[in-house]
Amino acid sequence: MADPASFxxxxxxxxxxxxxxxxxxxxxxxxxKIAVGGYAFGLALGIGGACGKLYGGPILRDLMECxxxxxxxxxxxxxxxxxxxxxxxxxxxxxxxxxxGTVDIGGLAAGIFVIGIVQGAYSTEVLRGAIKAVPxxxxxxxxxxxxxxxxxxxxxxxxxxxxxxxxxxSNLWLIxxxxxALLAVVGFSELTLMTRQAAGATKSYLLFFxxxxxxxxxxxxxxxxFIRLIERRARRGFVEQS
Amino acid sequence: MTGKNAARQExxxxxxxxxxxxxxPRRGSYFMTEPAQAIAVTDLHKRFGPLEVLKxxxxxxxxxxxxxxxGGSGSGKSTFxxxxxxxxxxxxxxxxxxxxxxxxxxxxxxxxxxxxxxQVERLRxxxxxxxxxxxxxxxxxxxQNVIEAPVHxxxxxxxxxxxxxxxxxxxxxxxxxxxxxxxxxxxxxxxxAAIARALxxxxxxxxxxxxxxxxxxxxxxEVLAVIGDLAAEKRTMILVTHExxxxxxxxxxxVFLADGVIEEQGPPEEIFDAPKSERLKKxxxxxx
Ligand SMILES: Nc1ncnc2c1ncn2[C@@H]1O[C@H](COP(=O)(O)OP(=O)(O)OP(=O)(O)O)[C@@H](O)[C@H]1O
Ligand SMILES: [Mg+2]
Numbered sequence: 001m002a003d004p005a006s007f008x009x010x011x012x013x014x015x016x017x018x019x020x021x022x023x024x025x026x027x028x029x030x031x032x033k034i035a036v037g038g039y040a041f042g043l044a045l046g047i048g049g050a051c052g053k054l055y056g057g058p059i060l061r062d063l064m065e066c067x068x069x070x071x072x073x074x075x076x077x078x079x080x081x082x083x084x085x086x087x088x089x090x091x092x093x094x095x096x097x098x099x100x101g102t103v104d105i106g107g108l109a110a111g112i113f114v115i116g117i118v119q120g121a122y123s124t125e126v127l128r129g130a131i132k133a134v135p136x137x138x139x140x141x142x143x144x145x146x147x148x149x150x151x152x153x154x155x156x157x158x159x160x161x162x163x164x165x166x167x168x169x170s171n172l173w174l175i176x177x178x179x180x181a182l183l184a185v186v187g188f189s190e191l192t193l194m195t196r197q198a199a200g201a202t203k204s205y206l207l208f209f210x211x212x213x214x215x216x217x218x219x220x221x222x223x224x225x226f227i228r229l230i231e232r233r234a235r236r237g238f239v240e241q242s
Numbered sequence: 243m244t245g246k247n248a249a250r251q252e253x254x255x256x257x258x259x260x261x262x263x264x265x266x267p268r269r270g271s272y273f274m275t276e277p278a279q280a281i282a283v284t285d286l287h288k289r290f291g292p293l294e295v296l297k298x299x300x301x302x303x304x305x306x307x308x309x310x311x312x313g314g315s316g317s318g319k320s321t322f323x324x325x326x327x328x329x330x331x332x333x334x335x336x337x338x339x340x341x342x343x344x345x346x347x348x349x350x351x352x353x354x355x356x357x358x359x360x361q362v363e364r365l366r367x368x369x370x371x372x373x374x375x376x377x378x379x380x381x382x383x384x385x386q387n388v389i390e391a392p393v394h395x396x397x398x399x400x401x402x403x404x405x406x407x408x409x410x411x412x413x414x415x416x417x418x419x420x421x422x423x424x425x426x427x428x429x430x431x432x433x434x435a436a437i438a439r440a441l442x443x444x445x446x447x448x449x450x451x452x453x454x455x456x457x458x459x460x461x462x463x464e465v466l467a468v469i470g471d472l473a474a475e476k477r478t479m480i481l482v483t484h485e486x487x488x489x490x491x492x493x494x495x496x497v498f499l500a501d502g503v504i505e506e507q508g509p510p511e512e513i514f515d516a517p518k519s520e521r522l523k524k525x526x527x528x529x530x
Binding site: 135137138140141142143144145146147148151155156159160162163234236237238239 | 327329359363364365366367369370371373375376377378379380381382390391394395423424425426439440443
C-alpha cells in the first residue's frame with residue numbers, strides 16, 4: 001500500500017468488472033442522451049416561446065411570461081424534483097382517469113422532459129433577444145416580396161437571428177450537459193450517480209470523481225469545436241473585425 | 243360599357259392622373275388606347291397617432307409611367323410608397339394593383355387592415371420594392387437573395403430562377419459577385435443587387451424609396467445608371483428621390499408632395515421650369 005505507484009489503482013477504471021470504467025461510460029452516454037434530448041426539446045420550446053412572446057396575442061404572451069419567469073426563478077434542483085415526482089404523479093393520475101392504468105415513465109424520457117422544460121425557458125429568452133436583433137428592414141423586404149408570415153419566419157427571421165443566438169445557445173448547451181448531473185437526485189443512472197456508486201463501492205473517491213471530471217471536460221472541449229464550426233457558418237455573412 | 247370602365251370613368255373626377263406624354267392626344271379613343279392602370283391609389287389617408295401624415299392622396303400610374311415623387315423631408319413620401327404595398331396600413335382610402343382593389347376592413351380602432359392576407363401577398367409580387375437601406379438578407383449570398391422570392395414565393399424551379407437571376411446580375415454588373423455575401427459589397431453594389439432582387443419577381447411596377455440616399459456620393463451614379471436604364475425600357479415605376487436632375491431626366495410625371503397632400507404635379511418641364519404653387523417654388527429654389 002505504501003508503494004506510490006499503486007497509490008492510484010488504475011485497474012478500477014477497467015471497462016469490465018471488477019473495473020468500473022464500463023459503468024462510468026454507460027452513465028456518460030446516458031448523460032449525453034439526456035443533454036441532447038433535453039436541449040433539443042428545450043430549443044423547440046424556446047422557438048415556440050419566443051414566437052409566442054413576440055407575435056402572440058396578450059393571453060399567449062402572458063402565459064409565456066409566466067413560464068419563463070417561474071422556471072427561471074425556481075432553483076433547478078427544486079424544479080427537477082418537482083417536475084419529476086409531481087410530473088409522473090400527474091401523468092399517472094390523468095392516465096388513470098382514462099382508465100389506462102399507470103405507466104412507469106422511463107428515466108430517460110422523464111430526464112429529457114425535465115431538462116427540456118428548464119432549457120426551454122432560458123432559450124425562449126435567448127431566441128427572443130436574437131429575433132429582435134434581426135434588422136427590421138430584412139423582415140420588411142421579405143414581406144414586400146409577398147412572403148407569408150410562416151415563410152418570413154422560416155426563411156428569413158430564424159436563419160438571420162442565428163448569429164445573435166449562438167453565443168447564448170452554446171452556453172445553454174454546456175449548461176444542459178452539466179444539468180444532467182442534477183438528475184442524480186431522482187436516481188437516474190447518469191454519469192454523476194454512477195460515479196458516486198463506483199466511488200462508494202471502492203472508496204476511491206478521488207480517482208472516480210477525477211475520471212468523471214475528465215469526461216465532462218472532454219464533452220465540453222468537443223462541444224467547443226462544434227460550436228466554433230457552427231458559429232463560423234452562422235456568421236458567414238458578417239464582416240469580421242480582426 | 244362594362245361596370246369596371248364606368249367605375250374608372252367616375253374615378254377620373256377626383257383622381258390625379260399621371261399623363262403619359264407619349265399617349266397624347268388620346269381623347270377620342272380613350273378606352274381603346276388607354277394603357278392599363280398599373281396602380282390606382284384613391285384618397286389615401288394615413289395617421290400615426292395624432293399625426294396625420296397623408297391627407298387624401300390619389301395617384302394613378304399607367305403602364306410605362308415613370309413617376310417621381312419629390313418633396314421635403316417628412317412630407318410623407320415614404321409613407322405613401324409603403325402604403326401602396328401595405329407595408330404601412332392606410333387609415334382610409336384604397337389601393338388597386340392592375341385593376342384589382344386590395345380589399346380592406348376596419349381594424350377595430352380607426353384604421354384599416356387587409357381582409358385577405360393571401361390577396362395582399364399575391365399583389366405584392368407585382369410590386370418590386372427597393373429600399374433606401376438595401377435590406378438585403380445578410381445570411382444569403384447575392385445570388386441566393388435574388389432567387390429567394392422566385393423560388394419560395396412564386397414557386398419557380400431553382401434552375402429557372404438561377405438562370406433569370408444570373409441574367410439580372412449580369413445586367414446590373416454584379417455577376418462576378420453572385421457568391422459574395424451582402425456585407426462584403428459596397429453600398430452601390432448592394433443597392434444594385436437589391437434592384438436585381440426586386441426585378442427577379444418580374445413585377446408590374448418597381449417602387450423605389452430614395453434608392454441613393456444612403457450611398458456615398460461617388461456611388462450614386464452607378465445606381466442611378468441602372469434605374470435610368472430601367473426607365474428607358476419603359477418599365478413602370480414610382481420613385482421617391484431627392485435627385486432632382488435625375489427625376490427630371492427619367493420621369494414623365496413629377497408629383498410634389500407637401501404636408502400630406504399632392505401640392506402640384508405634372509410633366510417635369512412644368513414642375514421644374516414653371517412651378518405654380520408658392521411651396522413648390524420655394525422647394526425648387528431651395529434645392530438649387
Ligand atoms: N412608424 C411611424 N410612426 C410614427 N410616425 C411615423 C412613422 N413613420 C413615419 N412617421 C412620421 O411620418 C412623417 C412622414 O414620414 P415619411 O417617412 O413618410 O417622410 P418622407 O417624406 O419619406 O421623408 P424623408 O425625405 O425624410 O424620407 C414624419 O413626420 C415621420 O416622423
Ligand atoms: Mg423617406
